Amino acid sequence: MADLQGWIERDVASVWHGFTQMGAYANNHPVIVERAEGRELIDVEGNRYLDAISSLWVTTLGHRVEELDQAIRDQLDRVAHTTMLGNGNRVVIELAEALAPLVPVDRPRFLFASDGAAAVEQAIKIAFQYWTNQGVRSRTSYLAFSGAYHGDTIGSLAIGDGGFGTDIFDPLRFPVVRTPSLGEPGAVQAAIETIATNASRLAAIVLEPLVQGAAGMAMHDPEAVQAIAKAAQDNDVLVIHDEVATGFGRTGTLFATDQCPGVQPDMMVLGKGITGGYLPLAATVASQRVWEAFIGEDLSERTFYHGHSYSGNALGAAVALRHLELLEEWNVLANVTERAEQFRQLLSTQVGPLAGVAQIRQRGLMIGIELSAPEDGLRWGRKVSAACVDRGVLIRPLGDVIVIMAPLTTTSAEVETIVGAVAESVSEVCGQ
Ligand SMILES: Cc1ncc(COP(=O)(O)O)c(C=O)c1O
Numbered sequence: 087m088a089d090l091q092g093w094i095e096r097d098v099a100s101v102w103h104g105f106t107q108m109g110a111y112a113n114n115h116p117v118i119v120e121r122a123e124g125r126e127l128i129d130v131e132g133n134r135y136l137d138a139i140s141s142l143w144v145t146t147l148g149h150r151v152e153e154l155d156q157a158i159r160d161q162l163d164r165v166a167h168t169t170m171l172g173n174g175n176r177v178v179i180e181l182a183e184a185l186a187p188l189v190p191v192d193r194p195r196f197l198f199a200s201d202g203a204a205a206v207e208q209a210i211k212i213a214f215q216y217w218t219n220q221g222v223r224s225r226t227s228y229l230a231f232s233g234a235y236h237g238d239t240i241g242s243l244a245i246g247d248g249g250f251g252t253d254i255f256d257p258l259r260f261p262v263v264r265t266p267s268l269g270e271p272g273a274v275q276a277a278i279e280t281i282a283t284n285a286s287r288l289a290a291i292v293l294e295p296l297v298q299g300a301a302g303m304a305m306h307d308p309e310a311v312q313a314i315a316k317a318a319q320d321n322d323v324l325v326i327h328d329e330v331a332t333g334f335g336r337t338g339t340l341f342a343t344d345q346c347p348g349v350q351p352d353m354m355v356l357g358k359g360i361t362g363g364y365l366p367l368a369a370t371v372a373s374q375r376v377w378e379a380f381i382g383e384d385l386s387e388r389t390f391y392h393g394h395s396y397s398g399n400a401l402g403a404a405v406a407l408r409h410l411e412l413l414e415e416w417n418v419l420a421n422v423t424e425r426a427e428q429f430r431q432l433l434s435t436q437v438g439p440l441a442g443v444a445q446i447r448q449r450g451l452m453i454g455i456e457l458s459a460p461e462d463g464l465r466w467g468r469k470v471s472a473a474c475v476d477r478g479v480l481i482r483p484l485g486d487v488i489v490i491m492a493p494l495t496t497t498s499a500e501v502e503t504i505v506g507a508v509a510e511s512v513s514e515v516c517g518q
Pocket of ligand 1: 201202203204206235236237238294299300328329330331332357358
């Protein structure tokens with residue numbers, strides 16, 4: 087059996103990692119996971135790391151949850167995958183039925199995909215065709231926000247706001263109407279005015295409700311989401327809520343939209359936590375209004391001509407269905423509320439006062455600690471994360487924002503471990 091260095095060499099020789107400079111990968115102390123237990127990852131040498139980023143924001147209940155493992159085994163004894171194109175699958179129907187009463191969308195229909203970006207792509211195409219199906223040809227643009235991130239396919243990149251090295255793709259991005267991030271002063275009013283001015287050319291507004299995760303946990307209030315919903319309604323523009331990151335309990339409620347009374351988006355995008363972090367599954371949720379615009383004669387142009395090979399994968403649907411039940415059975419949201427409060431208190435006493443910490447932003451278990459390096463190029467985010475990994479807590483930063491996105495079942499002791507590791511690491515890197 088190869089040791090860690092041997093595995094890293096084999097990794098570099100055959101695997102290309104996303105968002106990773108492969109020329110430097112081997113020297114950046116990657117963790118090579120072999121297995122996991124609960125919320126701990128175990129590497130090829132037996133070292134343990136608390137998964138404080140929920141494996142890039144997907145893991146909800148933890149790893150190797152007996153009930154979720156069993157759901158996949160049971161489904162394997164039925165069938166692993168069948169196509170959604172023109173045919174159905176029992177467990178996919180059951181999943182859609184179970185999700186329907188939970189999503190804040192009017193009489194929802196679910197178009198499944200495999201990743202968040204693909205589901206965003208579906209939503210923006212559906213919004214465009216929603217209008218053309220009704221003979222409206224002018225609605226070809228979208229309102230999107232500064233700091234937005236919706237994934238890496240060309241369409242979702244276009245709605246997103248660049249950064250993370252993706253500016254190189256600017257020539258491939260289609261133009262959108264961009265308005266400031268809703269947490270900025272005056273941004274809500276600016277967005278309302280922009281919607282009114284551009285209504286006749288807007289197919290939809292695409293919004294990450296309450297938290298723009300990839301922007302470094304940029305946050306805004308429910309009232310901002312309500313104001314956008316009202317402006318959209320007044321100007322007859324569709325609203326798409328991208329809850330790929332915020333969905334399935336991260337913000338303290340099942341969906342962030344649930345914290346915005348009276349708001350029902352025309353479409354919602356789900357991904358990441360939908361399977362508890364087990365399998366690639368995502369969904370575009372369409373309201374009755376949207377759905378109706380696509381109903382017509384067989385083979386007619388009103389059909390949505392779109393679909394992927396693995397859309398609605400049966401194993402993914404089975405684990406997603408069991409995951410929904412467990413969220414309820416284990417009263418997971420109550421733990422999110424308690425652990426979120428514990429994080430808030432410990433971070434404010436142990437991390438907030440440290441030199442180098444500019445701001446701590448938090449909604450539920452989505453947390454961003456913004457560092458303020460005195461000069462560019464110090465790469466504090468990267469260094470603090472590496473120091474956390476040395477202490478057995480897996481963290482991955484967004485620039486100089488330290489992201490903590492602990493699994494929803496994280497215990498009180500684990501919260502203390504995570505905050506302790508972050509506090510020590512920030513002190514070590516940024517000075518006292
Ligand atoms: C809000 C949001 N939308 C979409 C995506 C893209 O999802 P995926 O990485 O599954 O394609 C992400 C990923 O971080 C996200 O945060």
